[in-house]
Amino acid sequence: MARWEPNARERLVVAALDLFAEQGYDATTVRQIADRAGLTRTTFFRHFPDKREVLFAGQDTHARLLSEAIGTAPGAAGPLEAVGAGLDALAASFPAGRRDFGARLLAVVAHHPELRERAAFKHAGLAGAMAEALRTRGVPEPSASLAAELGARAFDTAYARWTAPDNAEPLGLLAGEALTELRDAAAALA
Amino acid sequence: MARWEPNARERLVVAALDLFAEQGYDATTVRQIADRAGLTRTTFFRHFPDKREVLFAGQDTHARLLSEAIGTAPGAAGPLEAVGAGLDALAASFPAGRRDFGARLLAVVAHHPELRERAAFKHAGLAGAMAEALRTRGVPEPSASLAAELGARAFDTAYARWTAPDNAEPLGLLAGEALTELRDAAAALA
Numbered sequence: 026m027a028r029w030e031p032n033a034r035e036r037l038v039v040a041a042l043d044l045f046a047e048q049g050y051d052a053t054t055v056r057q058i059a060d061r062a063g064l065t066r067t068t069f070f071r072h073f074p075d076k077r078e079v080l081f082a083g084q085d086t087h088a089r090l091l092s093e094a095i096g097t098a099p100g101a102a103g104p105l106e107a108v109g110a111g112l113d114a115l116a117a118s119f120p121a122g123r124r125d126f127g128a129r130l131l132a133v134v135a136h137h138p139e140l141r142e143r144a145a146f147k148h149a150g151l152a153g154a155m156a157e158a159l160r161t162r163g164v165p166e167p168s169a170s171l172a173a174e175l176g177a178r179a180f181d182t183a184y185a186r187w188t189a190p191d192n193a194e195p196l197g198l199l200a201g202e203a204l205t206e207l208r209d210a211a212a213a214l215a
Numbered sequence: 216m217a218r219w220e221p222n223a224r225e226r227l228v229v230a231a232l233d234l235f236a237e238q239g240y241d242a243t244t245v246r247q248i249a250d251r252a253g254l255t256r257t258t259f260f261r262h263f264p265d266k267r268e269v270l271f272a273g274q275d276t277h278a279r280l281l282s283e284a285i286g287t288a289p290g291a292a293g294p295l296e297a298v299g300a301g302l303d304a305l306a307a308s309f310p311a312g313r314r315d316f317g318a319r320l321l322a323v324v325a326h327h328p329e330l331r332e333r334a335a336f337k338h339a340g341l342a343g344a345m346a347e348a349l350r351t352r353g354v355p356e357p358s359a360s361l362a363a364e365l366g367a368r369a370f371d372t373a374y375a376r377w378t379a380p381d382n383a384e385p386l387g388l389l390a391g392e393a394l395t396e397l398r399d400a401a402a403a404l405a
Contacts, residue, residue, distance in 0.1 A: 103404075105405075142332060142336040146331075146332040146335045148335075148339070149335040167368070167372070167397055168404060170368070171365075171368075171397060171401060174364060174368070175361075175404070178357070178360070178364070182357070206357055208404070209405070211361060211401040211405040212401075213358060214293075214294055214398070215295075215398045215401040215402035
């Protein structure tokens with residue numbers, strides 16, 4: 026019978042990121058992550074299939090937040106307005122105290138091709154979830170996928186700016202700004 | 216001393232795709248791929264690090280074709296025109312006889328999350344190469360990355376249409392059409 030481990034998931038994520046940053050991703054084992062978190066390997070594998078997935082644990086939650094907010098945006102909202110509502114909902118799920126974690130996460134991902142590949146897949150997954158929610162609103166292709174891609178890019182940009190050392194702006198505001206920049210760039214290109 | 220194996224790379228790619236389609240990706244080993252191609256495991260590993268990479272062997276060549284054509288597009292060409300020149304060059308590198316191979320490749324990739332992930336990374340890699348070539352032309356961000364993303368999406372769309380059973384249009388024409396559709400969608404969104 027499994028013991029209830031309070032915050033096991035969060036503790037494993039923090040332990041993994043600490044170890045990846047300290048000694049490198051390749052050198053870090055699941056056992057070390059579990060030890061650092063004060064948990065067992067069995068508990069680790071109850072939460073994650075492998076050490077790579079630890080850093081992308083929030084993907085399903087993020088996709089759901091985006092989809093729900095896009096789905097419940099006012100009927101009169103255009104595709105990019107609905108995407109903006111999705112980004113607001115997603116941004117609100119990141120506590121301000123997560124900024125330092127985010128900065129270290131981006132640094133670790135940037136240094137490992139295997140993690141960059143997984144990040145590209147997460148980007149595509151979140152864009153796909155937004156596109157699906159937009160199609161459900163009646164937005165045709167390729168507009169739905171394009172608006173979703175702008176949303177995913179806006180969030181990536183905003184997250185990088187949010188975690189920058191000198192930033193004082195909230196994530197939601199930065200996401201809105203980045204989406205506006207991308208909309209203007211799309212207008213200029215077209 | 217390694218023997219010269221004519222067309223070893225191409226033979227390995229075809230053998231791998233045949234086996235993935237016949238018996239599944241997970242069940243296929245490097246040894247089986249090499250056997251089917253009439254080559255050795257050593258020869259396989261001279262060309263590819265693992266069985267997954269076999270299906271994405273063209274990525275570096277594709278990135279180079281895109282970059283060079285974008286770099287040598289007329290100075291007066293706008294970002295999307297330069298991207299269009301890149302897509303023309305890339306499309307021209309696919310012989311018409313590769314359509315059936317392409318259809319089977321898309322089917323195998325669609326059925327395996329591991330391959331879909333790698334395909335998303337290839338998409339991001341090609342978009343990144345185009346964005347870099349556009350920045351070199353003086354296109355600022357986020358316009359460069361956005362135009363590059365439209366190009367990568369246009370090519371994905373065109374490749375899927377090109378390999379469809381009832382298609383009779385050449386890949387380059389389809390890529391140009393897809394890019395126009397995306398440009399129009401961008402204009403409508405913005």
